[in-house]
Amino acid sequence: MAQLSSPMPGVPAGTGAGVHSPNSPFAPLKDRADVLPWSVLTTVKTKTEKNRLLPVFPADVQALNKKVQRIQGFMMPLEPGEKQKHFLISSVPLTCSFCVPGGPESMVEVKTKTPVKYSMEAVVVEGQFAVLNDDPYGLYYRITDAVAVK
Numbered sequence: 001m002a003q004l005s006s007p008m009p010g011v012p013a014g015t016g017a018g019v020h021s022p023n024s025p026f027a028p029l030k031d032r033a034d035v036l037p038w039s040v041l042t043t044v045k046t047k048t049e050k051n052r053l054l055p056v057f058p059a060d061v062q063a064l065n066k067k068v069q070r071i072q073g074f075m076m077p078l079e080p081g082e083k084q085k086h087f088l089i090s091s092v093p094l095t096c097s098f099c100v101p102g103g104p105e106s107m108v109e110v111k112t113k114t115p116v117k118y119s120m121e122a123v124v125v126e127g128q129f130a131v132l133n134d135d136p137y138g139l140y141y142r143i144t145d146a147v148a149v150k
Contacts (some may be wrong), residue, residue: 018102
């Protein structure tokens with residue numbers, strides 16, 4: 001029987017920002033002063049409540065709620081098509097179309113005003129940021145009314 005293991009010793013699989021494979025054909029994200037860093041989003045902890053795992057956000061992450069933010073990452077389409085209006089953006093590129101690269105703290109759900117052309121390279125979107133305390137899909141973050149920026 002196959003066993004899930006983390007590529008980083010001591011870190012459970014499916015948590016954290018994800019690991020950018022050194023074999024990836026895509027360059028890691030470049031540091032940008034104008035985007036919300038993933039290192040901030042991944043500071044979330046979790047608690048167990050009634051057989052559910054819920055996020056516990058530090059004050060600096062809670063302060064981002066309902067404010068316009070920019071996020072940089074790799075698109076994970078939720079539907080087929082060249083242009084996307086609803087997708088996930090991840091801190092690292094996908095290595096497999098059936099795998100998520102990290103935990104929920106490594107992804108932001110994006111809903112755009114106008115469709116964004118799918119790209120395997122990193123993209124930047126800006127929109128209304130939401131910190132999700134109890135999302136039914138297990139997501140921690142969402143950006144709505146988003147637009148692609150350079």
